[in-house]
Amino acid sequence: MLRLYDNLSSGNGYKCRLLLHKLGIPYERIELDIDRAETRTPEFLARNPNGRIPTLQLEDGSHLPESNAILWYLAEGTPYLPDNREGRARVLQWMFFEQYSHEPNIATVRFWITHHVEMTEERKLGLVTKRRLGHDALGVMDGHLAERRFFVGDRFSVADIALYAYTHVAEEGGFDLSGYPAVRAWMERVAAEGPHIPITQG
Ligand SMILES: N[C@@H](CCC(=O)N[C@@H](CS)C(=O)NCC(=O)O)C(=O)O
Structure with a gap:
């Protein structure tokens, strides 16, 4: 197992x-x-x-x-990955985006806040940059989703899972999502794609 x-x-x-x-x-x-x-x-x-x-x-x-x-x-071999070359490359595109532009900013700030990490001078300085870069990433997502239902090929894929994970709890890190209507509508679609579980469920 x-x-x-x-x-x-x-x-x-x-x-x-x-x-x-x-x-x-x-x-x-x-x-x-x-x-x-x-x-x-x-x-x-x-x-x-x-x-x-x-x-x-x-x-x-x-x-x-x-x-x-x-x-x-x-x-691999499930409906959560496209079966065509371009679709698979685009899924990777968004997963790399998530790891480079999104997670190190949005997830890290959420971690500092929710895990009550000591805010050293270095972290306080980093926070300003991470807030800006996190909002930049949310802006990129909002622009992409403005006329799309999901990130790749109009179908739910692991690209959506990768980006949903920290976006839907971004407000726990102080990221106000009210300015990103397409992201908010997409989060509702992702949560409605059954079977779904909340982040709190093991
Ligand atoms: N790039 C990694 C990041 C993994 C990561 O940062 N894990 C954190 C929790 S979200 C962790 O294990 N932290 C404990 C530690 O660094 O000791 C991934 O996507 O899996």
Whole structure:
């Protein structure tokens, strides 16, 4: 059986939980306390030397870290990945966008706030830039979604899962989504794409 090393507050973990639920794949979920460095023990570092969840243990006992790689692995051969070359490349385009322009800004600020991380001078300075870059990413998404139902090919895909995970909780990080009507309408469509689970569900 697949085993997911996870933390319930994590949007990256939620991406995997949501897709596993949609696909009806049974799995064992191991909750690690990321505030107490449970991802940095020698035992866990042997599974993922980068010391982070989500990490998926495959049927053969090997480990696959990185949320979007896990999404790609699980989505292969399912309706959640386009079957044409351009469509698949566009899904990757948005997943790379998520990891470079969205998650490091929106997810990190949410983490600092919701996990009550000490706001050092360095973090206070970083916050200003992360707010600006996070809003830039939301603006790019809003522009793209203005005339589209989903990110790629007008069909729900893992690109939507990757971007939904931290967008729908962006307000927990102080990102006001009222100025992004297309993003808000898209979030409603994503939540209506059954079977769906909330980020709080393990
Ligand atoms: N690029 C990675 C990021 C993973 C990540 O940042 N995980 C965080 C939780 S969301 C974590 O494990 N933090 C604990 C730590 O760094 O020790 C992914 O998409 O999976």
